[in-house]
Amino acid sequence: MEIEYTPEQKVFRDEVRAFLANRLDPELQRKVRFDEPLTKADVQAWQRALFEQGWGAPSWPVEYGGTGWDAIQRHIFEEECARANAPEQLPFGLKMVAPVIQRYANETQQQQHLPGILSGDVWWCQGYSEPGAGSDLAALQTTAVREGDEYIVNGQKTWTTLAQHADWIFCLVRTDSSVRKQAGISFLLIDMNSPGITVKPIIMLDDGHEVNEVWFDNVRVPIANRVGEENAGWTYAKYLLGHERTNIARVARSKAKLAWLKEVAAVQPGNDGGRLLDDVDFAARIARVELELHALEIMNLKLVAAEGRPTSPGPEASMLKIKGSEIQQTLSELLALATGPYGVASLASEDPAYADGVSAAFNPELYSATGRYFNLRKTTIYGGANEIQKGIICKAILNI
Numbered sequence: 071m072e073i074e075y076t077p078e079q080k081v082f083r084d085e086v087r088a089f090l091a092n093r094l095d096p097e098l099q100r101k102v103r104f105d106e107p108l109t110k111a112d113v114q115a116w117q118r119a120l121f122e123q124g125w126g127a128p129s130w131p132v133e134y135g136g137t138g139w140d141a142i143q144r145h146i147f148e149e150e151c152a153r154a155n156a157p158e159q160l161p162f163g164l165k166m167v168a169p170v171i172q173r174y175a176n177e178t179q180q181q182q183h184l185p186g187i188l189s190g191d192v193w194w195c196q197g198y199s200e201p202g203a204g205s206d207l208a209a210l211q212t213t214a215v216r217e218g219d220e221y222i223v224n225g226q227k228t229w230t231t232l233a234q235h236a237d238w239i240f241c242l243v244r245t246d247s248s249v250r251k252q253a254g255i256s257f258l259l260i261d262m263n264s265p266g267i268t269v270k271p272i273i274m275l276d277d278g279h280e281v282n283e284v285w286f287d288n289v290r291v292p293i294a295n296r297v298g299e300e301n302a303g304w305t306y307a308k309y310l311l312g313h314e315r316t317n318i319a320r321v322a323r324s325k326a327k328l329a330w331l332k333e334v335a336a337v338q339p340g341n342d343g344g345r346l347l348d349d350v351d352f353a354a355r356i357a358r359v360e361l362e363l364h365a366l367e368i369m370n371l372k373l374v375a376a377e378g379r380p381t382s383p384g385p386e387a388s389m390l391k392i393k394g395s396e397i398q399q400t401l402s403e404l405l406a407l408a409t410g411p412y413g414v415a416s417l418a419s420e421d422p423a424y425a426d427g428v429s430a431a432f433n434p435e436l437y438s439a440t441g442r443y444f445n446l447r448k449t450t451i452y453g454g455a456n457e458i459q460k461g462i463i464c465k466a467i468l469n470i
């Protein structure tokens with residue numbers, strides 16, 4: 071589905087396309103297309119390229135170095151990046167902590183942290199969840215106790231995405247246990263090189279190292295690293311979570327995956343000896359997910375068009391999260407089915423025997439399909455589990 075853009079918007083789209091054609095390294099493009107893990111250097115190189123173009127922060131205000139693009143321009147940018155298989159920008163600095171720093175941090179903190187986020191030189195991770203505090207985030211127990219002009223931080227964060235690369239972590243910590251749980255939380259910026267921090271990998275179902283435990287053992291953090299008021303961290307945490315929902319539907323990325331699924335199904339044999347794409351059952355499954363994706367896209371565009379108006383998206387964002395994550399999972403399931411045994415080769419080995427007698431469309435890249443299927447089980451959990459999103463929708467409908 072294409073939107074009817076204005077002539078100015080078409081010029082903008084062509085500018086984005088030209089930039090992507092010039093600056094996107096084909097090897098990086100290939101890795102993104104086939105879901106191969108990106109290195110820290112890959113991610114940083116792409117952020118640097120965007121930064122040099124003046125596009126490092128599509129959603130920041132101009133005064134902080136953002137593009138000042140409107141919602142439609144940001145949408146076009148996301149669409150074109152997905153279509154070209156550009157890496158996704160890391161959200162932790164750009165889309166999560168930066169808006170909090172811009173709104174609530176003091177000038178010294180802004181000057182210290184925003185430039186490194188924009189250029190991609192400084193890598194951030196998110197220290198919210200703990201073993202006993204995920205959906206019920208306010209139950210967090212990592213403590214920060216004042217000693218002179220420092221806090222002494224003790225506790226454990228978990229599921230910390232890409233903390234193994236991080237220079238800084240933004241953390242919710244408990245600074246008062248005697249009050250209602252939301253009222254005793256503070257928001258700290260912590261240097262990951264501080265003595266007492268240990269990062270332990272959690273290996274995921276696809277064998278990938280994407281998440282971690284982060285342990286704090288008497289870590290000294292200057293009080294000057296606290297954002298805003300002590301014990302007001304819950305307000306900042308909620309503000310940040312609002313920004314976490316940007317691009318939550320991931321329509322453009324799913325469209326790229328759908329196209330790839332069709333390519334694979336067009337060369338794989340179906341049950342009756344013809345193409346898998348012509349297999350009635352399989353074709354019906356592709357058609358169903360394609361229709362759902364169209365419907366999601368229309369809803370997403372309605373929200374894009376409404377952005378900037380006084381009403382906030384509210385429960386619609388939860389609907390986008392639920393449907394968008396389910397569609398990503400369905401596409402990965404169909405792709406794993408379409409690649410069949412060739413999609414699991416990477417889990418065992420890169421045994422060339424797997425490639426014998428396989429049609430031209432099959433190549434080592436397809437080996438990632440099953441790993442991807444396992445990996446994407448995460449989408450209905452992170453960013454607010456889908457059950458929690460359903461609760462939000464129910465509350466809105468029932469007005470409670």
Ligand SMILES: Cc1cc2nc3c(=O)[nH]c(=O)nc-3n(C[C@H](O)[C@H](O)[C@H](O)COP(=O)(O)OP(=O)(O)OC[C@H]3O[C@@H](n4cnc5c(N)ncnc54)[C@H](O)[C@@H]3O)c2cc1C
Pocket residue numbers: 195196197198199200201202203204205206228229230231232281448451452453454455456457458461
């Ligand atoms: C791949 C991945 C990356 C992540 N990255 C980060 C990160 O970088 N930083 C970070 O801080 N966190 C991160 N998270 C953590 C994520 O935010 C939590 O996993 C999520 O909030 C769910 O919390 P939980 O895992 O403790 O599950 P729980 O909250 O224990 O939930 C368990 C199950 O119970 C259901 N449930 C819980 N409460 C309710 C309720 N009230 N009503 C109905 N059902 C309910 C949930 O939906 C879920 O199915 C990541 C998680 C994953 C999987």
